[in-house]
Amino acid sequence: MRRSRFGSWLAITLGSLYFIVPLIGTFEFSLRMKRGTYSFEAYRVVLADPHFQASFTYSTLLALATIAVGTILVVPTAYWVQLRLRRLRPVVEFITLMPLVIPAIVIVFGYIRLYNSQSILPLTDSSFGTDALLCFGCVTLALPYLYRSVDTGLRAIDVRTLTEAAESLGAGWFTILTRVIFPNIRSAVLSGAFLTFAIVIGEFTFASLLNRPAFGPYLQLVGANRAYEPAALAIIAFVVTWACMGLIQVVGTVRDAGRPK
Amino acid sequence: MSVAESGSTTAGVRASSASVLAWLGVVPFFLFAGLFLILPTGFLIVGAFQDAQGHFTLANLAGLAHPSIVKAYTISLEISVASALAGAAIGFALAHAAVLGGLPAWIRPTLSTFCGVASQFAGVPLAFAFLATLGRTGLVTWALMQWGGINLYATGFNLLTFTGLTLTYLYFQIPLMVLILTPALDGLRREWREAAETLGASTGQYWRQVALPILWPSLLGATLLLFANAFGAVATAYALTGSSLNIVTILLYAQIRGDVLHDQNLGYALALGMIVITGLSNVAYIWLRSWAERWIR
Numbered sequence: 001m002r003r004s005r006f007g008s009w010l011a012i013t014l015g016s017l018y019f020i021v022p023l024i025g026t027f028e029f030s031l032r033m034k035r036g037t038y039s040f041e042a043y044r045v046v047l048a049d050p051h052f053q054a055s056f057t058y059s060t061l062l063a064l065a066t067i068a069v070g071t072i073l074v075v076p077t078a079y080w081v082q083l084r085l086r087r088l089r090p091v092v093e094f095i096t097l098m099p100l101v102i103p104a105i106v107i108v109f110g111y112i113r114l115y116n117s118q119s120i121l122p123l124t125d126s127s128f129g130t131d132a133l134l135c136f137g138c139v140t141l142a143l144p145y146l147y148r149s150v151d152t153g154l155r156a157i158d159v160r161t162l163t164e165a166a167e168s169l170g171a172g173w174f175t176i177l178t179r180v181i182f183p184n185i186r187s188a189v190l191s192g193a194f195l196t197f198a199i200v201i202g203e204f205t206f207a208s209l210l211n212r213p214a215f216g217p218y219l220q221l222v223g224a225n226r227a228y229e230p231a232a233l234a235i236i237a238f239v240v241t242w243a244c245m246g247l248i249q250v251v252g253t254v255r256d257a258g259r260p261k
Numbered sequence: 262m263s264v265a266e267s268g269s270t271t272a273g274v275r276a277s278s279a280s281v282l283a284w285l286g287v288v289p290f291f292l293f294a295g296l297f298l299i300l301p302t303g304f305l306i307v308g309a310f311q312d313a314q315g316h317f318t319l320a321n322l323a324g325l326a327h328p329s330i331v332k333a334y335t336i337s338l339e340i341s342v343a344s345a346l347a348g349a350a351i352g353f354a355l356a357h358a359a360v361l362g363g364l365p366a367w368i369r370p371t372l373s374t375f376c377g378v379a380s381q382f383a384g385v386p387l388a389f390a391f392l393a394t395l396g397r398t399g400l401v402t403w404a405l406m407q408w409g410g411i412n413l414y415a416t417g418f419n420l421l422t423f424t425g426l427t428l429t430y431l432y433f434q435i436p437l438m439v440l441i442l443t444p445a446l447d448g449l450r451r452e453w454r455e456a457a458e459t460l461g462a463s464t465g466q467y468w469r470q471v472a473l474p475i476l477w478p479s480l481l482g483a484t485l486l487l488f489a490n491a492f493g494a495v496a497t498a499y500a501l502t503g504s505s506l507n508i509v510t511i512l513l514y515a516q517i518r519g520d521v522l523h524d525q526n527l528g529y530a531l532a533l534g535m536i537v538i539t540g541l542s543n544v545a546y547i548w549l550r551s552w553a554e555r556w557i558r
Contacts, residue, residue: 008362011354012372015435019379022432025394025401073293080286088287095294100486101543102302103493105510106532109517110301113308136297195381202384204496209517219385220500223392230389237386238378245378 023238030231042232051218052233059207059215062131063200066138067193070146073139075189078150079181082159096147099140104205108137112209130210137206142196149195153188154181191248198244202237302536308529321530329507334534337492337509340423344430345488349480351431352438359439360446373443376436383433388500391429395420421502429497434487441486445479482549489539489546509535 033041046052081092099107111133115123123129139146162184166176182189204216219237223230312318325331359369394401397414405411419425449472457467495510504511509531515521516528 005363008358008364011358011362012364012368015351015355015358018435019375019432021401022390022394025399026390028400029393029398073290077287077290080283084283085287092287092290095290095298098294098298101489101536101539102298103495103510103535103539105493105495105513105517106305106535107298107301109513109528109532110303110305111297112517114301114304136293139293140297198381202386202496204384204499205514209514216385216496219389220496223385223389223500224503231393234386234389234393238382238390241382242378245374245381248377249374 023235026231026234026238030228030235033228042228043236046222046229046232046236049229055213055215055218058213059201059203062135062138062214063197065135066142066200067196069135070139070142070196071150071189071193074143074146074150074192075182075185076177078147078154079159079177082151082154083163093147093151096143100144104137104141105209107140108206108209111137124210130212134206134210134212134214137210138196138200138203141203141206142192142199145195145199146192149188149192150185153185156188157184187251190251194244194247194251198241201240305529305532306536308526309533311526311529313526318526321524321526322533324524324527325530325534330509330512330531333507333509333512336423336507338538340426340430340508341488341491343423343427344434344491345484347427348431348434348438348487349484352435352483353442353480355435356439356442356446360443361449369443372439376439378436380433380436380440383494384496385500387429387432388497391420391425391432391501395425395428421505423506426498426501426506426508429501430491430494434491437487437490438483441483442479445476445483449475478549478552482546485542485546485549489542492539492542493535 030042031038031040033039033045077092081089112124115121115129115133117125123133159181162180163176166180171180202216202219203214204220207214208217208220219230219233222233309321310317310319312320325334355372358364359372391399393399395413395418396402402413405413420429453471454467457471462470493510495514498506498508499511499514502511504515512521513528513531513535516531520528522528522531
């Protein structure tokens with residue numbers, strides 16, 4: 001028994017080292033911009049860079065748009081499948097998992113070929129069209145996580161009873177969705193939303209190949225041309241990811257605490 | 262049930278029109294999936310079997326046999342297999358330590374929170390982190406030189422190669438494995454172990470004859486998911502190596518950007534090859550998952 005506990009400690013210690021050392025290394029590197037002394041100069045330079053501000057704002061808006069479109073698409077679908085079309089569940093689940101099977105680069109390749117200027121639906125002709133295409137692409141990438149999260153939330157409540165109760169009080173389907181179902185799965189939607197945010201904010205492949213000024217391609221550009229700023233950016237990106245995951249935990253804890261029993 | 266079948270009575274008509282209405286509810290979803298997932302992929306698959314004039318041909322698939330393309334697929338497969346196997350082994354060790362290792366209770370939630378973050382911390386920033394750590398002027402490279410007297414880069418190590426990329430991918434592969442495997446390890450009932458011990462089984466026998474036969478579909482399935490995950494990754498490799506490492510995603514990236522193969526349809530075949538490889542590994546994953554779930558419930 002004692003020997004196996006020693007092995008466990010060893011595994012956890014080595015694992016922690018592997019995960020923590022690159023973070024320390026990156027942080028240390030990001031402080032080295034001024035010769036001979038540690039400083040936050042690299043962070044100051046990065047944060048003052050108008051391209052950083054523009055691309056970060058762009059990606060933040062893109063993430064919010066992705067969350068909005070994704071929620072409007074996924075919540076009614078998952079609700080409807082749960083309530084009326086249970087037979088369809090495996091099909092819908094399979095489709096939502098497809099973005100994990102088909103590499104993102106292949107999907108965006110298809111977009112570029114299918115929606116170019118010679119096609120019936122030339123989305124890539126205008127910058128708004130390309131933004132929309134990028135947003136739909138990000139919804140596709142987030143689909144597995146968003147759907148799973150919402151579906152788990154719906155399974156935890158009694159969709160049928162809630163719907164029948166609302167119907168007998170004369171509510172229409174729009175009222176049911178927005179004022180009965182949505183408030184009941186708010187925390188599930190929120191955790192899906194934060195995960196989506198973490199995915200979209202650093203997304204590179206779609207944004208780069210569709211030529212949109214997002215944060216991911218900006219990161220890559222800085223990485224190819226600068227020495228210390230990339231390390232500072234990596235730390236910033238890590239903090240953003242950590243914040244998203246932390247918020248998911250907070251939302252989950254609130255949900256558990258707010259539930260009777 | 263079709264409309265024609267049930268349309269004979271009034272009640273039947275009402276039921277069938279209701280079920281048509283029910284189907285309307287999922288139209289937006291299927292429309293979205295069709296336009297932004299299935300059609301684009303289908304377009305590439307069809308294109309892979311066409312020549313520039315749109316006639317059916319197998320020449321594009323034959324074109325994949327070009328040495329530089331075969332090499333790209335080979336390196337991609339090697340990195341994906343290596344990072345999946347190593348990620349699976351290390352992830353298993355960590356998950357096992359946290360779930361069954363008898364460690365203090367705070368270890369497990371800490372590990373799973375951290376894994377949630379690290380499995381999403383991929384892409385370009387991950388490449389930066391490893392350059393700052395194991396690059397030529399990185400912290401670990403420097404520390405080894407300073408305190409260990411080892412010149413890492415003189416030993417032939419280079420971050421921008423197979424080894425370096427595999428080491429970097431492990432940063433998101435291991436956490437993913439931990440996240441997938443923790444519930445599976447939870448599924449191992451204490452009674453099974455106690456029963457085995459009562460019958461006189463050693464720890465080794467318990468693992469070989471009880472635990473592993475139950476766990477292996479989850480283990481293998483998760484490993485396949487890790488494989489597909491690494492195989493489709495673009496951003497980390499591109500930010501780390503530029504275009505100096507010839508892996509298939511980077512080749513496809515260059516092809517989409519500037520038709521480096523000088524043949525659009527060969528590009529489609531390149532994409533088809535990737536779909537087939539990740540598709541097969543995921544079909545195997547789904548099959549093993551359903552097999553595994555029989556045991557855990």
